[in-house]
Amino acid sequence: MSEQKQTQRHVVIVGAGMAGVQTAVALREQGFEGPVTLIGAEPHQPYDRPPLSKAVLLGKAEHSAFDVDFESLGVDLRLGLDVTGLRPADHELVTEEGRFPYDVLVIATGAHPLTLPGTEGVPGVHLLRTLDDAVRLGPVLADRSSVVVVGAGWIGAEFATAAREAGCAVTVVEAAALPLAGALPAEVATAMAGWYAESGAELLTHARVDTVRPGAVALADGRELPADAVVVGIGARPATGWLDGSGIALDPSGAVTADDRLRTSLPDVYAVGDCASFPSARYGERLLVHHWDNALQGPRTVAADILDAAPAPYDPVPYFWSEQFGRFVQYAGHHEGADTLVRRGDPAGASWSVLWLRAGVPVALLAVGRPRDLAQGRRLIEAGTPLDPVRAADPAVPLKSAVLQEP
Ligand SMILES: Cc1cc2nc3c(=O)[nH]c(=O)nc-3n(C[C@H](O)[C@H](O)[C@H](O)COP(=O)(O)OP(=O)(O)OC[C@H]3O[C@@H](n4cnc5c(N)ncnc54)[C@H](O)[C@@H]3O)c2cc1C
Secondary structure, three states: OOHHHHOOOOEEEEOOOHHHHHHHHHHHHOOOOOOEEEEEOOOOOOEOOHHHHOOOOOOOOOOOEOOOOHHHHOEEEEEOOOEEEEEHHHOEEEEOOEEEEOOEEEEOOOEEEOOOOOOOOOOOEEOOOOHHHHHHHHHHHHOOOEEEEEOOOHHHHHHHHHHHHHOOEEEEEOOOOOOOOOOOOHHHHHHHHHHHHHHOOEEEOOOOEEEEEOOEEEEOOOOEEEOOEEEEOOOEEEOOHHHOOOOOOEOOOOOEEOOOOOEOOOOOEEEOHHHEEEEEOOOOEEEEOOOHHHHHHHHHHHHHHHOOOOOOOOOOOOEEEEEEOOEEEEEEEOOOOOOEEEEEOOOOOOOEEEEEEEOOEEEEEEEEOOHHHHHHHHHHHHHOOOEOHHHHOOOOOOHHHHEOOOO
16 A cells, blocks of 8 residues: 555544553654544543552542643544444444444453452442542542452552552452462462551452442351442453454454454454453463553554554563552563572562573563662563573672673
């Protein structure tokens, strides 16, 4: 396609979260001059989610709207509009307001939080994904209510942190043996379990919820926990139900299976952010990343490919951070398949990190209050630089100085 024709195509982005907004921004930054429409189901000005479980929840910030002037970018923003279907043969979306044509479609519909079966409509049961969710939780914190948090994952830990800071009585119920059991190995997650008690929250592990009724949570072992409010943080699934019948390829988790340019199985259709998985040559498997940095980086590849700018394959070192129990936790990489765990510092202390190596090469790093380890480790992971595990285990040695020297 000629450059002229390329820049005249109408790009329609579905989902006005981080990935959708960044796709619009990246298209303009990279010189795309054609029409861009950004459609979002939520009625609010597009906003950032990480502050929802932090400053917004605690009332320290009223909102977290992106500082983007859509009008001056020439982006047609359609808010409060649910897209309900995709008809690729006609290059059309189905919306509540009728059919909507596109030349190029970018799917950026993010993820929906999982709900606890049987709790829909039960008063006092909350999720934490949207601005509306955070606003609904504001009074729970302001009233110093007693709260049961279901799930000791990232969201559960951040909510528990805010609720303790607000003075709520907090019990966290976790079905697994440790917090973050699905995300981190036991030797790392064990250190985190202690953070709950330290903050004054009670963590109940091996605890399964049986039923939730107004004012109480009943556990499968018969225990009954009083609760003014219940916050469910048990994970999220790609928001791709609206693609049913479109013929687009999805993986078993419901994520759109994109290729290494974030192109989908359908012509002229891309997918990016929490709703899409991509093949990682770096890690030798398909990755589905539900973190902010992925929703920032992926759009640059999508925009470059739309502009026929031959982007490099999308194969980032995944990165995220979490602020919990007064600690700044950062993770870079993907530790699946690692053969060596290197500890830097005492996990019982205020700052430490762990590094995962595969055949001597760093593949992932978790840092607690050690941002320099994270910054250096991330670069070493990106470059695939072999490390000396003995030097890397000394927290006094900067990671970049632990590079294996040629004999
Ligand atoms: C409370 C919270 C705290 C977080 N904190 C951190 C953190 O500290 N660090 C970190 O790395 N990550 C964090 N994350 C994760 C990060 O925010 C997400 O990875 C990121 O928001 C993903 O962006 P996205 O645009 O792909 O999806 P989303 O942000 O989910 O945006 C998708 C948008 O698409 C809209 N949409 C969905 N379906 C349709 C449809 N059919 N039609 C129209 N619109 C539709 C949705 O309404 C939504 O607004 C946090 C997430 C949450 C919820």
